[in-house]
Amino acid sequence: MDHRSPCPISSFLDLWGDKWSLIVIRDLMVGKTRYKDLADGPETVPDSILANRLKKLAEWGVVDKVRYHDRPPRYAYVLTEKGESLRPVLLAMSDWSQTNLPSRWSTPDWFKEARPAPRFAPEEE
Amino acid sequence: MDHRSPCPISSFLDLWGDKWSLIVIRDLMVGKTRYKDLADGPETVPDSILANRLKKLAEWGVVDKVRYHDRPPRYAYVLTEKGESLRPVLLAMSDWSQTNLPSRWSTPDWFKEARPAPRFAPEEE
Numbered sequence: 001m002d003h004r005s006p007c008p009i010s011s012f013l014d015l016w017g018d019k020w021s022l023i024v025i026r027d028l029m030v031g032k033t034r035y036k037d038l039a040d041g042p043e044t045v046p047d048s049i050l051a052n053r054l055k056k057l058a059e060w061g062v063v064d065k066v067r068y069h070d071r072p073p074r075y076a077y078v079l080t081e082k083g084e085s086l087r088p089v090l091l092a093m094s095d096w097s098q099t100n101l102p103s104r105w106s107t108p109d110w111f112k113e114a115r116p117a118p119r120f121a122p123e124e125e
Numbered sequence: 126m127d128h129r130s131p132c133p134i135s136s137f138l139d140l141w142g143d144k145w146s147l148i149v150i151r152d153l154m155v156g157k158t159r160y161k162d163l164a165d166g167p168e169t170v171p172d173s174i175l176a177n178r179l180k181k182l183a184e185w186g187v188v189d190k191v192r193y194h195d196r197p198p199r200y201a202y203v204l205t206e207k208g209e210s211l212r213p214v215l216l217a218m219s220d221w222s223q224t225n226l227p228s229r230w231s232t233p234d235w236f237k238e239a240r241p242a243p244r245f246a247p248e249e250e
Contacts, residue, residue, distance in 0.1 A: 009219055010148050012219070012221060012222045013148065092217040095133075
């Protein structure tokens, strides 16, 4: 990927400066792993954008695409460490919105503590 | 401004999810106050984008446009407290890029400590 400059802020924006990519990251942090769950967020990401973003995220090493069923083929999407390391950026964005925009959701503790949402948490053995 | 959802992360991206707005904020944090200095960054923001962004930033209460000379009229652009409170987001972005992208600039102490760059710092009395 070519960057506009060596500035780490503008380089971040070269990758993440759009309205959808970090929403997909948020939903993966929420614990969603399946395409249909990722497509079904409160902002309803357009299908063409979601497919395109997931492809880019895998290319960048931010998401692993794992085949968990063979016939028919089914895939799960899981954040890598590089993807998980975006959490401080998302938490800083949340803080700014909660301070500066009216009536935003507050950030749940499980999100701050890097646990999935209860409804998407892996089942106990 | 209409938001796609009450999520504070997606609401942040409703405002800031593009490749240029936070670069203008970075340059104001660097201490640039004049249009020509803002236009002259390492990424050379296109003129039409810069004028449009500065107008939006003033509407959002993130930037004050101050007339400092009457004939001819000259304006300075200064971050408000709401704008300054974006710094933790920019620092988190920098950290991510320095960890995950090769050969990015390191963040100068004056930027972390919310001081302007030496060349843009106000002169001593």
